[in-house]
């Protein structure tokens with residue numbers, strides 16, 4: 001792509017670093033911003049800057065939060081003895097949308113994926129295992145996407161907590177193999193939490 005302006009080219013190059021944004025889309029977005037009052041660009045840049053500067057993670061569940069303890073963990077009506085293990089904030093949002101889960105979450109921050117250089121140490125697995133060892137959790141619900149990475153992560157955690165006094169279940173029917181959790185519809189996802197099954201029987205069915 002030949003640019004008549006170095007400034008424009010720089011902006012397009014930065015924008016096209018974002019996932020799913022090719023050079024053409026980046027150019028369209030940048031030209032759109034140029035047509036808008038300058039204030040629009042400033043609001044966007046400020047929002048991104050403030051987010052990066054002040055972003056915080058809940059000290060209990062590791063979800064993105066503006067406070068030390070997120071709204072879910074701080075809510076006395078949520079059952080801290082049932083913990084749903086998810087990959088990231090998008091899964092928390094998807095499950096919260098179903099209004100069918102009243103426990104708490106544990107946000108891993110990703111899935112074990114050697115291809116992408118993500119090992120167990122990059123995720124919040126230690127923190128989860130420590131919470132289980134404290135003995136306050138009765139049930140862990142594995143709610144990772146049923147992809148190879150999701151299954152590997154579930155199994156790794158399952159092995160880490162084997163022998164400890166906790167029930168492990170996994171979300172049930174309705175979530176197809178290979179589906180990403182965030183794309184499941186609310187009713188299907190809600191049902192799959194209610195109808196969860198013991199984790200060990202999910203291993204046998206594979």
Ligand SMILES: [Zn+2]
Nearest residue numbers: 058061070073
């Ligand atoms: Zn939290």
